[in-house]
Amino acid sequence: MTAFFVPNDTPCMRCVMKGGAESGQTCDTAGVISPAVDIVSSMQVTETLKYLTGNKNNLRRTLYTFDHWFNYQYEIKLSNVNPDCPTCQKQYFPSLKRHANTPETILCGRNTVQIHEKKEMDLSIWEERLSRVAATKRTPFLLKAELDHHIQFVLFPDGRVLVQGTEDITSARSLYDRYIGS
Ligand SMILES: [Zn+2]
Structure with a gap:
């Protein structure tokens, strides 16, 4: 889907999607074909x-939605600005805030969770520590530590x-806490 939003003119994405666009499908659950990105x-x-x-x-004043795999498309007129909208009316950005406060990110389609909590890591220290419990491999740019086959x-x-080896934030977090710690 695509729409053209102009601050202080059109409604914003949150006005249109009400509670935000967080319940939609993701590239993990639905997949994305590259022509969709081109379109x-x-x-x-x-x-x-x-x-x-x-x-x-x-200007196209609609929210244009299409699925060329299942051959449908439709447009809905952009609604009016929601006078109670927290984002375009009150300059509060709950979606950004939620992500900024969370160090964990699921890397879409890669069976990987990224945790960015520390500001820096001395790889030689971590190589020494983790080599006691894992098979480690060091390059100038990164350190790999294979805990088990998964x-x-x-x-x-x-x-x-x-x-x-996981997309589950809770289990990634517990592995991180166990082997890296805070
Ligand atoms: Zn709004």
Whole structure:
């Protein structure tokens, strides 16, 4: 789906989707075919060109939704601005806040959870520690520690840790706490 939002002019995404667009399908559950990305980006660029060249009367004032795999498409007119909208009316961004406060990120389609909690990691210290419990492999850029055949950590000097072999944040978090700690 795509829509063209103009701050202080059109409603925002949260006005349109009410509680935010968090219940939709993801690339993990539904998958994305690359032509869908091309179609959406072409439409976005077209609307942007209209806007930048002052052709605002031609802007598409709809939320355009399509699924070319199952052959449907529809458009709905953008609703009016919700006067109680926390985002475009009160400048409160709950979706951004939620992500900013959470160090864990699921890396979509890669069976991996990233935890970025530390500001830096000395890989030589961590190599020494983790080599007691895991098979480790070090490069100038990262340290891999294979805990068993299913779970592997990848540590980076900037403090990021990839927990590979799970997409479950709770189990990734408990492995992290157990072997890396705070
Ligand atoms: Zn809004």
